[in-house]
Amino acid sequence: MLGPAVLLAVALLATFGALAYGGGAAPFPIQDPGPIARWGLPVAKLLVNLGAAGMIGALVLAVWALAPAKKEFDLALDIAAASAAVMTVASAATGVLTFLVVTGETLDLGEAFGQKLGLFVTSIELGQAWLTTTLVAAAVTVLSFAVRNHTALVFVAALAVFSLVPMAQQGHAAGAAGHNAAVADLGLHLVFAAAWLGGLLTIVLLRRQLEADRLPVVLARYSTVALISFIVVAISGYASAALRIGTWDQLATQYGVLVLAKVAALIALGLFGALQRRFLINRIARGEASASRDFWFLVVIELAFMGLASGVAAALARTATPVTEEVGSVARTPAQILTGVPLPPWPEWYRYFTEWNVDLIWLLLCGFGIFFYLAGVWRLRRRGDHWPVYRTVLWVAGLLLLAYITNGGVNVYEEYLFSAHMGAHMALTMGVPVLLVPGAPVTLAARAIHPRKDGSRGGREWILLAVHSRFASIIANPIVAAVLFVGSLWVFYYSPLFRWTMTDHIGHEWMIAHFLITGYLFVQSLIGIDPVPYRLPYPFRLVLLLGTMAFHAFFGLAIMSGTGLLLSDWYGAMxxxxxxxxxxxxGGGIAWSVGEIPTVALAITVAVQWARSDEKESRRRDRHADRTGDAELEEYNARLAAIAKHDAHG
Structure with a gap:
């Protein structure tokens, strides 16, 4: 238990030291809540972060690295439950302390105080966020004890990740410039930092359950999680700090110095991870006597640096930033009132290629998608297997297009112009899937990823399980995919969903994922290479394509001929x-006309696949005839001759 104790002690010391240096716990000039609230709030948030780390890290290891048949699996879930319980209590305390800091009230047990606190957590957005966090953490506590099904734990882990969403949304003023980017950056930072820290902490607590030959296997799997987490934490941390610091000279401020201290701890952790990955895991696998001792010594040092980074992060949340988050005074124009930022330059055609609005979630997703795909192709070629070049080219092109749509000029203007929004929609539902589907990522994963043999589930097992699940068999059915593809158009634009995706960044992220998935399923049902439960015969695929696109064109015409403005208080007030x-x-014209280009490409592809299928069938029959000496044809001719002879005799 030395490691967890070192982590907690260093984290607390770092929190107090950073608060004292940065002034995060200094007395308020007006309505000071007292030292308990000022110093207690950062400490409570630190415990929330550590509890979330233990909860998410343990669940990630259970889902990804541990075998359900071994004791390590159940113990990891017990760790997740205990960590979630700590997070529950700490979140509740944070909500109360936040109320004291915001209102300047003093803590008492009177009825009036309870009424004010109840109003805060049920009616005020900040209070609602901490109430939601507390309730979700409590639910994860119960589920971690109750659920032992390997597949169901994926949903428990997803719920655990969701518990951090309210924290991410409150990390930057809702009306301040860069709010959407700040929410995405902070959300990524919190989730992957939790998986990184919590995974290592879980391995330390599982030490007695991991046998000598089991430890290097689990460490290697955790090392992959840690490497990905390090990359995401570093990039998201830089992006988040850039929003709050502004210019390089602001690094000399108290906030900037604390950021530099956190960066130094992150660099040290990266070096420790590289040392562990390149040397110690192999030494442990070879059974060297000193390897285990060196590893656990390094782990204690690593947890100390993680505690330092966690403590500084908790203090930074209470330290004044060089870039102030002014809400009311900055929002002068209608666009700033609605979006938090001024209008971008007038959308000349070249602006769509020079303006950028980075969405780190999709940028990282595309980057990892390209890297892992190329790594899979490289692994196949290294062992002598063939993988068509065109599949690689199309996959990379599809993800580059997705990265542009979600980060480039289209993402800049789709918030202000319906036509730009519809262009993004068409690209997500038809342009990107037409490129991605021929890349056959599931087939590549099944061939390139090594299968697990210890009962745990890695990338290959989870992908194949998802593809062959009952839910996948339903949504991948060609008819269902077509209905989702077309029906979601009408439901989305003529329901409150459209407004939600414009006003809430989470809604915007959902919109991108929804359009991409429905388009992918539809294209996969027509020209997909990856395995699906059922495929229509080629003639019916063409009929399905033409019928679906007819409804799609009708939607575009309805928008073109419409006289009522969708979201008039948004697009009409910019x-x-x-x-x-x-x-x-x-925008309706774009939906009607631009959508026809992928339709033609899909129709040609289906026709080519149909022709090739007929050629393959002909070649198969020829090979069969060569093997049997045209036995079927000779038998058929003999039967005809017998019939003719019988008729002549009659």
Whole structure:
């Protein structure tokens, strides 16, 4: 238990030291809540972060690295439950302390105080966020004890990750510039830092359950998680700090110095991880006597640096940033009131290639998607297996297009112009899937990823389980995929979902994922290479394609001919000085006309696959005839001759 004790002690010391240096716990000039609230709130948030780390890290290891048949699996879930319980209590305490800091109230047990606190957690957004976090953490506590099914634990882990969403949303003022980017950056930072720290902490607590030959296997799997987490934490941390610091000279401020201390701890952790990955795991696997001792010594040092980074992070949340988050005074124009940022430059055609609005979630997703795909192709070629070049080219092109749509000029203007939004929609539902589906990622994963033999589930096992699940068999059915593809158009644009995706960044992320998945399923049902439960015959695929796109074109025509403005208080109030209804009708024209280009490509592809299928069948019959000496044909001719002879005799 030395490691967890070192982690907690260093984290607390770092929190107090950083608060004292940065002034995060200094008395308020007006309505000071007292030293208990000022010093207690960062400490409570630190415990929330550590509890979330233990909860998420243990669940990630259980889902990814541990075998359900071994004691390590159940113990990891017990660790997750205990960590979630700590997070529950700490979140509740954080909610109360936040109330004291915001209102300047003093803690008492009177009825009036309870009414004010109840109003805060049920009616005020900040209070609701901490109430939600507390309730979700409590639910994860119960589920971690109750659920032992390997597949169901994926949903428990997803719920655990969701518990960090309210914290990410409150990490930057909702109306301040860069709010959406700050939410995405902080959310990524919290989730992957938790998986990194919590995974290592879980391995330390599982030490007695991991046998000598088992330890290097689990460490190697955790090392992959740690490496990915390090990359995401480093990039998201830089992006988040850039929003709050502004310019390089602000690094000399108290906030900047604390950021530099956190960066130094992160660099040290990266070096420790590289040392562990390149040397110690192999030494442990070879059974060297000193390897285990050296590893656990390094782990204690690593946990100390993680505690340092966690403590500084908790103090940074209470330290004044060089870039202030002014909400009311900054929002002067209608666009700033609605989006938090001024109008971008007028959308000349070249602006779509020079303006950028980075969404780190999709940028990292595309980057990892390209890297792991190329790594799989390289592994196949290294062992002498063939993988068509065109599949690689199309996959990379599809992810580059996705990265541009979610980060480039289209992402800049789709918030202000319906036509740009519809262009992004068409690209996500038809352009990107037409490139990604021929890449056959599931087939590549099944061939390139090594199968597990200890009962645990890695990438190959989880992918194949998802593809062959009952749910996948339903949504991958060609008819269902077509209904989802077309039906979601009408449901999305003529329901409150459209407004949600414009006003809430989580809704925006959901919109991208939804459009991409429905488009992928539809294209997969037509020209997919990856295995699916059922495929239509080629003639019916063409009929399905033409029928679906007819409904798609009808949707575009409905938008073009419509006289009512969708989201009039959004697109009609941006202050461009243009006709919003005309722009909406232009968006309908994009849905009607641009959607036809992928349709033609899909029809040609289906026709080519149909022709090749007939050629393969002909070649198969020829090979069969060569093997049997045209036995079937001779038998058929003999039967005809017998019939003719019988008729002549009659």
């Amino acid at each position: 202050g461009w000085g243009t006709d919003a209804l005309a722009d909406q009708q232009l």
